[in-house]
Amino acid sequence: MIEVKDLQKSFGEAHILKGITTTFEKGKTNLIIGQSGSGKTVFLKCLLGLFDYEEGSIAYDGHIFSKLTEDEKRNMRAKIGMVFQGSALFDSMTIAENVMFPLQMFTKQSKSEMQDRVDFVLKRVNLPDAHNKMPSEASGGMQKRVAIARAIVNKPRYLFCDEPNSGLDPKTAIVIDNLIKEITEEYQITTVINSHDMNSVMEIGEKIVFLKDGLKAWEGSKETIFRTDNEVVTDFVYSSNLFKKVRKMYLEENS
Amino acid sequence: MTYLHNIGAYFLMIVEMFRKPTKWSVMKQLILKDIDDLIIGSLGIVAFIAFFVGGVVTIQTALNIDNPLIPKYLVGFATRQSIILEFAPTFISIVMAGKVGSFITSSIGTMRVTEQIDALEVMGINSLNYLVFPKFISLMLYPFVISIAMFLGILGGMAACVYGGFSSLDDYIVGIQMDFIPFHITYAFIKTFAFAFILATIPSFHGYYMKGGALEVGKASTTAFVWTSVVIILLNYLLTQMLLSA
Structure with missing residues (x-):
């Protein structure tokens, strides 16, 4: 907390x-x-x-x-793990090296232990075969997933x-x-x-x-934001017609 | 005030660079990579410039000696003195401020713009130690580059002298051995170490503390080159005054 x-x-x-x-x-x-x-x-x-x-x-x-x-x-x-807006992957390292980086810096694990952990987290973010790619070769979504993998690799x-x-x-x-x-x-x-x-x-x-x-x-x-009558919040969250309709439907269904 | 602030920030950066060292197993790799980028990667251009400028120094010296009473071996002597005392340590350092300095500023600046430095800080890594210290250590091999520049400069002078018909090979060799003062080599290497420190730290400072986007990375590289050159020239004057005129 x-x-x-x-x-x-x-x-x-x-x-x-x-x-x-x-x-x-x-x-x-x-x-x-x-x-x-x-x-x-x-x-x-x-x-x-x-x-x-x-x-x-x-x-x-x-x-x-x-x-x-x-x-x-x-x-x-x-x-602390952090996922930056632009992913902030180290562009001189491969995806596997990026993910392994926190382990190299903060743990005393052997190379094979680190490799196993990298394999595990890359699988966890659905990138099991991306180890040797450079960040510049990955799409925006892949880069975000690599950033998440790097953020969680050191638990x-x-x-x-x-x-x-x-x-x-x-x-x-x-x-x-x-x-x-x-x-x-x-x-x-x-x-x-x-x-x-x-x-x-x-x-x-x-x-x-x-x-x-x-x-x-x-x-x-997310439940209470539908019911709030705080104008500042509703002006921001329900600024689009689509969300206004969604809110209306939610309130009708749950009234 | 901005200048004073920047000078203060620069010295604080140097202190911070030595604190909270990065794990040696990681640092070792960074140093080897920087040796490859900054030292090995510069050898080609340094060799090319040193050889041909050495030749030009010889030609200029020979053409300006029009008194028949002045012995021909003075061409070799003047070339050796120019290259060892000034050309290799100072002129090559200005070239390196452009090549290595702009590389350091733009690579660190790009890391700043793309939040890679923030990522290091969030992980609890001393980003200054991680980024600047390996460059500082790699550039302690800079005297090796300058030694090659000295050798190739004198060699270039010899080629220009002999093949240009300005004097004989024997005269040139007599000239480059004449009145040799070993302290001049020491003086050149003291300057080289000082310039290496400047080459590692001033471009890093401009990259690390830059603000903005891609355009500002370019501007920071230019500013870093200007300030690195200015400091090298001033330091050259001060060290020459202290070491040679005492």
Whole structure:
């Protein structure tokens, strides 16, 4: 579980996060949604420890990150898996080397043990034959799956995904969403996903935090988001006619 | 203020580069790869430039000695001094600032743009140690490149001198052995080590701290080349003043 209390972050005069308090639960897919410029990426980078923040705290299973020593922070980061928006695969390495990288850096496993683990996770993300390809030879969807494989190869406790569906076709996007959800449940990881994609919200949003202007405007789940009368949320989530109709049908069926 | 900030950030980067070392089994591979990219990969262009510029130095020297009282072996002497003292360590370093420097800046800058550096940081890896330290260690072999440049420069001078008919082979060989001061080689290698450090760190700094996209990667490479060259020239002046005029 990740507990965030009164998180505040500024860049010069610009106050980006204005005091966010929330929790992200273990074994669940937690989504952060909001318009562009609402502070989602800054929030995610604060959670990852890539940005320092002025006020508040972030606790990973009770350990407040800012109070850890450098070594403890390093150990904590080894328990974090991250899927970047652009996949961020190392382009000088093959797909298998990319996936093996966290094992080489943080474990004392033998080459064959590492190879077995790489084979296992590449199979898990449905890429059993992609070992020797370079990232540039892989499609966007494959790159995302490799990024997921690299993120989970060292059995992380926390998985962060920054817009994992951006640039993917709807079918591949659903495959990625379901893969993240399955992995979250299977390994009991605390997963936090930063997303714009309303399909993801409806498919896998077990907990949803809606940000607006650096503040938490609403939180709930994919079930409660249909019933909310919070105008800020409904304006954003049901901005398209299709989602308006979906909501109407859902409310009629469940009234 | 920006300059002061950048100078401070540069020195902080150097300190950070030595902290939290990467696992040796991984670092060893990175160093070998960088030796291949930065040292072995530069030998061709360095050999080509050194040989022909050595020839040009000889021709220019020979053509400017029009007094019949000046012995012909001075062509070899002047070529040796020019190549060992300045051409090989300094001129080749400026060429390397273009070749190796822009490679370092663009490769690290592209990693920044595509969030690969963020990926390293998230994993708890000291990205400066992982990316810059192997380049620094590989470039400690840079004096090897300069030794080859010295040898080929003098060889090129000899070829130009003999085949151009400016003096005999014997005169040239007498000239390159005349009044040889071994400290000049030491001086050249001290400069070379200093330039190697600059070649590894200034382009890395510009790549690592760049912001923006592909266009900015190109701009960072240009800026890195300019600053690497400026620092090499200034350092050359300071080291020459300290080591030779004392």
